[in-house]
Amino acid sequence: PIIATKTAPSKSNLMNNYPNPFNPTTTMKLSLPSSVNVTMEVYSALGQRVLNKELGVKSAGIHELDIVASDWSSGIYLIRVKAGDEVAVRRITLIK
Numbered sequence: 001p002i003i004a005t006k007t008a009p010s011k012s013n014l015m016n017n018y019p020n021p022f023n024p025t026t027t028m029k030l031s032l033p034s035s036v037n038v039t040m041e042v043y044s045a046l047g048q049r050v051l052n053k054e055l056g057v058k059s060a061g062i063h064e065l066d067i068v069a070s071d072w073s074s075g076i077y078l079i080r081v082k083a084g085d086e087v088a089v090r091r092i093t094l095i096k
Contacts, residue, residue, distance in 0.1 A: 010033055012083040013031045013088075014029075015030070016028070017090065022069070022093070024094070025067065027064050028064070028065045028090065029062055029064055029065070030063045032061060032062075035058065035060060037084065038083045042067065043080065044075065045077070045078075067092070073094075074094050076094075077094060079091075
């Protein structure tokens with residue numbers, strides 16, 4: 001028989017959001033190898049920061065990051081997630 005074991009990832013990984021394009025909410029998954037402080041920022045295509053969220057210390061494992069953009073304009077946004085010393089950026093599209 002095959003025995004599956006769960007091991008912590010070797011580094012942080014920010015997965016793409018779903019759904020994408022979205023209206024008005026979307027979710028991203030973040031996997032962490034150890035407990036670290038996590039922050040999330042969202043920028044418009046013009047470089048304006050539309051969201052700055054301190055998520056606090058997250059434990060090792062997979063976490064869901066929910067984004068509610070009901071008061072944003074349609075367009076492309078960049079999400080920047082900092083987990084400890086690692087930074088990941090993903091592009092999301094809001095269509096209303």
